[in-house]
Amino acid sequence: MMLVNGQPQDVVTALDRGLLYGDGLFETIRLVGASAPLWPRHMQRLAHGCARLRLPAPESAQLWREALAATQGMAQSVLRITLTRGTGVRGYAMPAAPQVTRIVAAFPMPALEAATYRDGVRLHLCQTRLAEQPRLAGIKHLNRLEQVLARAEWSDPAIAEGLLCDLHGNAVSATAANLFAVVGGVPVTPALERCGVAGVLRAELLEVLPRVEVRDLPLHECLEAGELFLCSSVRGILPVQAVADKVFAPGPVARAMQAHWRGLGFPTEQA
Amino acid sequence: MMLVNGQPQDVVTALDRGLLYGDGLFETIRLVGASAPLWPRHMQRLAHGCARLRLPAPESAQLWREALAATQGMAQSVLRITLTRGTGVRGYAMPAAPQVTRIVAAFPMPALEAATYRDGVRLHLCQTRLAEQPRLAGIKHLNRLEQVLARAEWSDPAIAEGLLCDLHGNAVSATAANLFAVVGGVPVTPALERCGVAGVLRAELLEVLPRVEVRDLPLHECLEAGELFLCSSVRGILPVQAVADKVFAPGPVARAMQAHWRGLGFPTEQA
Numbered sequence: 220m221m222l223v224n225g226q227p228q229d230v231v232t233a234l235d236r237g238l239l240y241g242d243g244l245f246e247t248i249r250l251v252g253a254s255a256p257l258w259p260r261h262m263q264r265l266a267h268g269c270a271r272l273r274l275p276a277p278e279s280a281q282l283w284r285e286a287l288a289a290t291q292g293m294a295q296s297v298l299r300i301t302l303t304r305g306t307g308v309r310g311y312a313m314p315a316a317p318q319v320t321r322i323v324a325a326f327p328m329p330a331l332e333a334a335t336y337r338d339g340v341r342l343h344l345c346q347t348r349l350a351e352q353p354r355l356a357g358i359k360h361l362n363r364l365e366q367v368l369a370r371a372e373w374s375d376p377a378i379a380e381g382l383l384c385d386l387h388g389n390a391v392s393a394t395a396a397n398l399f400a401v402v403g404g405v406p407v408t409p410a411l412e413r414c415g416v417a418g419v420l421r422a423e424l425l426e427v428l429p430r431v432e433v434r435d436l437p438l439h440e441c442l443e444a445g446e447l448f449l450c451s452s453v454r455g456i457l458p459v460q461a462v463a464d465k466v467f468a469p470g471p472v473a474r475a476m477q478a479h480w481r482g483l484g485f486p487t488e489q490a
Numbered sequence: 491m492m493l494v495n496g497q498p499q500d501v502v503t504a505l506d507r508g509l510l511y512g513d514g515l516f517e518t519i520r521l522v523g524a525s526a527p528l529w530p531r532h533m534q535r536l537a538h539g540c541a542r543l544r545l546p547a548p549e550s551a552q553l554w555r556e557a558l559a560a561t562q563g564m565a566q567s568v569l570r571i572t573l574t575r576g577t578g579v580r581g582y583a584m585p586a587a588p589q590v591t592r593i594v595a596a597f598p599m600p601a602l603e604a605a606t607y608r609d610g611v612r613l614h615l616c617q618t619r620l621a622e623q624p625r626l627a628g629i630k631h632l633n634r635l636e637q638v639l640a641r642a643e644w645s646d647p648a649i650a651e652g653l654l655c656d657l658h659g660n661a662v663s664a665t666a667a668n669l670f671a672v673v674g675g676v677p678v679t680p681a682l683e684r685c686g687v688a689g690v691l692r693a694e695l696l697e698v699l700p701r702v703e704v705r706d707l708p709l710h711e712c713l714e715a716g717e718l719f720l721c722s723s724v725r726g727i728l729p730v731q732a733v734a735d736k737v738f739a740p741g742p743v744a745r746a747m748q749a750h751w752r753g754l755g756f757p758t759e760q761a
């Protein structure tokens with residue numbers, strides 16, 4: 220089910236700035252029944268994104284009411300909240316008093332296999348590099364052509380994700396998940412001041428891990444890591460089994476974070 | 491008037507990938523009655539963009555029929571053609587057989603003042619830098635948050651445009667127009683292999699100017715140029731009067747290109 224500005228509706232005006240310019244933000248949120256364990260973090264990131272893009276932030280309570288309405292009766296669901304700067308005169312200039320378009324759409328939860336969480340996922344090493352744009356880095360905005368092009372680099376269904384680097388050869392993230400490496404026993408996740416999306420599960424892990432470094436992670440260092448895993452607020456903790464032909468084994472940090480994920484209240488399809 | 495996939499309609503599904511990810515392209519085309527002097531160049535760029543984004547290209551003849559229908563009865567108009575990758579399963583992966591969404595929308599031509607063309611425009615020097623992304627550079631895709639943020643840097647109506655640089659301090663373009671500088675008597679326009687949009691009027695001028703260089707243009711060199719002007723397929727040739735507090739006078743190359751613009755069949759509000 221889908222709500223546009225609170226009304227059951229599945230269309231928007233073709234002049235919405237979300238469509239014209241990608242002028243907006245989104246969140247993709249996993250729900251278990253009527254519960255969304257990472258909801259406060261999603262709302263925090265959305266508010267931060269609104270401030271960065273000068274978009275009036277909707278009330279979290281209103282979004283939650285709409286989330287419940289959209290997902291009603293679904294045992295498991297993925298909710299997408301999209302906020303755009305609405306309509307305005309033609310051209311890049313922001314309207315003086317924007318009327319935000321608010322889209323809340325529920326999707327069935329995709330099937331996740333236990334083997335994926337037990338054995339890990341294979342990654343393609345993407346040729347597409349993430350551009351550096353400090354003004355957009357970290358937030359989950361609607362300009363996602365880089366991810367679309369990166370995801371189009373492989374079609375083998377046995378490959379779950381792609382590893383993206385920046386122009387300097389630092390590993391940054393997967394196309395739709397954040398990245399952690401364990402280097403010399405210490406978890407490291409790439410800094411996201413110049414590119415990438417600061418995921419909400421990444422934020423959770425940064426608080427949970429007793430020791431963790433946030434810094435640039437050169438690809439060669441990433442590929443030499445003792446352990447590699449992805450995190451996504453929809454898919455949870457995914458150990459990495461291979462990046463191209465470089466093989467990894469799921470390690471203790473990934474296992475501990477999978478246990479933490481289950482403890483948050485998400486289902487236990489994970490190893 | 492607006493057509494969506496050939497039908498009079500002003501909405502699209504809220505799950506269109508143009509809205510979800512900015513996954514698409516657009517053209518903004520000036521018409522004089524039922525004539526669009528730069529139409530073939532717009533179609534060329536659109537086809538090039540479709541190839542770059544792996545988007546099935548619509549037929550130019552079909553777009554022209556829809557352009558005429560949308561602008562019928564308008565003495566002067568601006569047409570926006572938007573193509574998106576339509577709908578598909580949630581996620582960045584391209585649908586195997588995308589059904590492109592085609593939006594053709596007509597707008598009244600904004601008022602242009604003769605004084606603007608005679609005396610030139612003032613530019614803000616933008617703090618926002620254009621990110622380098624060779625896979626998207628040149629094409630007119632829907633990921634335009636950089637331009638939205640850059641355009642939001644000033645609100646003084648006396649300032650018509652903003653000058654955008656890349657991360658290395660090269661001048662690249664205005665927020666919605668290309669840039670030419672005359673350096674030592676030779677016209678120069680920034681190379682657009684790493685960022686920027688390759689405008690159709692820029693392409694026209696590159697063929698028309700007897701001598702012209704396409705290369706990186708460091709900002710300091712740009713600000714020392716003998717002459718500076720912008721080109722836009724909607725607004726034509728705009729001499730630059732000032733960039734921040736650096737003053738310029740309209741010069742002979744801009745005047746010659748204004749004459750060329752008039753010769754193409756556009757109205758003669760220009761000096």
